Amino acid sequence: MRYLLLSALLLSASPAMAHKIIAEVFPAGSAVEGEIGFSNGDMAAGFEVKVFDIHGNQIGDALTDDDGFFTWVPEETPPAGPLKFIADLGAGHVAEMILDAEDVPGASPATVTPGAVEITLDSTAAAPADLSAVSDIVAAAVRNELRPIRRELVQIRERNRFSTILGGIGLIFGLFGAFFYFSARRQLKDAEK
Amino acid sequence: MHIVDGALATPVLIAGAAATAGGLAIGLRQLTTERIPTAGVLSAGFFVASLIHVPIGISSVHLIMNGIAGLILGWAAFPALFVGLLLQAVTFGFGGITVLGVNAVNIALPAVLAGIACRSFIRKGGRNNVLIWGGICGALAIALTTIMVSVSLALSGEEFNEAAYLVFVSHIPVMVIEGALTAAAAWLIMQVKPELFGLSQMKDV
Numbered sequence: 001m002r003y004l005l006l007s008a009l010l011l012s013a014s015p016a017m018a019h020k021i022i023a024e025v026f027p028a029g030s031a032v033e034g035e036i037g038f039s040n041g042d043m044a045a046g047f048e049v050k051v052f053d054i055h056g057n058q059i060g061d062a063l064t065d066d067d068g069f070f071t072w073v074p075e076e077t078p079p080a081g082p083l084k085f086i087a088d089l090g091a092g093h094v095a096e097m098i099l100d101a102e103d104v105p106g107a108s109p110a111t112v113t114p115g116a117v118e119i120t121l122d123s124t125a126a127a128p129a130d131l132s133a134v135s136d137i138v139a140a141a142v143r144n145e146l147r148p149i150r151r152e153l154v155q156i157r158e159r160n161r162f163s164t165i166l167g168g169i170g171l172i173f174g175l176f177g178a179f180f181y182f183s184a185r186r187q188l189k190d191a192e193k
Numbered sequence: 194m195h196i197v198d199g200a201l202a203t204p205v206l207i208a209g210a211a212a213t214a215g216g217l218a219i220g221l222r223q224l225t226t227e228r229i230p231t232a233g234v235l236s237a238g239f240f241v242a243s244l245i246h247v248p249i250g251i252s253s254v255h256l257i258m259n260g261i262a263g264l265i266l267g268w269a270a271f272p273a274l275f276v277g278l279l280l281q282a283v284t285f286g287f288g289g290i291t292v293l294g295v296n297a298v299n300i301a302l303p304a305v306l307a308g309i310a311c312r313s314f315i316r317k318g319g320r321n322n323v324l325i326w327g328g329i330c331g332a333l334a335i336a337l338t339t340i341m342v343s344v345s346l347a348l349s350g351e352e353f354n355e356a357a358y359l360v361f362v363s364h365i366p367v368m369v370i371e372g373a374l375t376a377a378a379a380w381l382i383m384q385v386k387p388e389l390f391g392l393s394q395m396k397d398v
Binding site: 175177 | 284
């Protein structure tokens with residue numbers, strides 16, 4: 001019986017631990033950027049991130065830097081469908097990130113956006129090659145500036161979720177508590193008669 | 194498992210709401226004062242269980258834990274699960290308000306049926322007996338729920354076989370996990386608090 005209890009505990013505990021990891025991937029032009037950290041604000045530095053396609057084949061890997069940041073450039077166009085990024089952080093912590101099919105570089109309509117910018121600039125200036133370099137630099141700069149904001153957003157979302165769960169549990173107990181109160185009062189009144 | 198707003202045809206929604214109203218009426222009558230705290234705890238457990246995700250390939254499914262509620266509460270599981278579903282819809286956007294009736298029937302009715310069916314066997318006691326029927330109850334509740342979800346989708350025009358196959362297969366791991374959890378829980382309850390199964394007062398459903 002003790003074993004059963006233990007296994008029940010383990011089963012229910014291991015997915016809950018995953019909440020401590022905060023991991024995100026997002027498209028960045030022809031590459032995919034991602035970030036892995038823990039909900040206390042520490043970032044996961046120097047971990048290997050493996051990239052899998054929808055069929056479970058590994059199609060690449062990347063390494064996180066000191067800020068838990070990684071960039072993955074696909075060597076060839078990845079197969080259609082979502083991609084899965086997995087990093088084993090040790091001690092039972094596994095970070096899993098899913099990149100939606102439409103965000104995968106190569107297959108994505110999102111890569112059209114820089115091109116559109118390029119065309120509008122084309123009409124005012126002469127050198128399209130230079131401009132595409134400029135738009136790349138601008139895109140990289142914007143990504144860098146947005147990085148801390150994105151990190152904070154993820155943290156806030158995680159914290160919010162936790163308080164919502166606690167709030168929900170509190171509501172349920174309160175609701176049943178009130179119901180219990182009225183039910184008990186009715187029973188006591190019936191007993192008095 | 195939670196069908197979202199806008200996926201079902203109106204007649205299905207109305208039928209689901211009506212069935213839920215009926216289930217709630219029976220359930221509230223069964224919910225005696227002594228059982229209200231138990232129902233509250235199970236309702237909160239159900240609310241949280243659906244946040245525990247089990248990864249399967251590239252997607253994931255979540256625990257439901259309706260079998261154990263049905264096992265302990267019988268018809269009174271209906272209001273308990275309904276409250277949990279309502280809060281899930283409001284706080285996390287699982288399901289939705291218009292489909293609440295359908296979702297409540299899909300999750301609570303299998304819980305009640307599996308719970309009542311397996312309860313009489315569990316009451317006989319015996320370690321293997323309790324473990325086996327507890328496991329069956331947990332898995333059966335999920336299996337019935339997947340079938341009811343498929344029927345709801347089929348009645349709204351989706352191809353039944355395909356929908357049923359997808360929902361059922363993706364929930365096989367959930368059935369296994371919940372079967373094990375329900376078996377463990379049933380065995381624990383038999384050891385420390387058999388009156389939860391109505392063994393001391395035999396207040397039958």
